[in-house]
Amino acid sequence: MNETMQQQWFAAVWVFGWVIILVVIWQLRSLRKERMIERIHKERVIAMEKGIPLPEMPDYEEKPGTISRAWSGIRVNPRWPLGMGALLIMAGIGTTVALFLSKEDYHNRVWSFRLIGVFVGVGLWLHYWLTRR
Numbered sequence: 001m002n003e004t005m006q007q008q009w010f011a012a013v014w015v016f017g018w019v020i021i022l023v024v025i026w027q028l029r030s031l032r033k034e035r036m037i038e039r040i041h042k043e044r045v046i047a048m049e050k051g052i053p054l055p056e057m058p059d060y061e062e063k064p065g066t067i068s069r070a071w072s073g074i075r076v077n078p079r080w081p082l083g084m085g086a087l088l089i090m091a092g093i094g095t096t097v098a099l100f101l102s103k104e105d106y107h108n109r110v111w112s113f114r115l116i117g118v119f120v121g122v123g124l125w126l127h128y129w130l131t132r133r
Contacts, residue, residue: 082124085122089122091116
């Protein structure tokens, strides 16, 4: 009983801990963005008081479907589906072989779950071959 309570406590802390971390990260990003917009607004007000011509106000809101500024400098290899597909296919085949060799009755009853990685990998390969230039 005590061990199951510890496992449940650990699972609850694990799940809610990650949720709390993600909420804190989201809040910090929102505060940083708000401070940046407030700072730009103050600079524009000071420039208006001094009579300096104002530059156009840039669009600071992210539009749907665009990549944020943090990701704009990262180049993504267009062949990533090939690598991930190969990795998932090998992981699925390896899991299938390992569970087959274990000779456990339960592993033989859930044999179809072993193929999930294989088919996701094949799907990524198909994605690459259908969308490449």
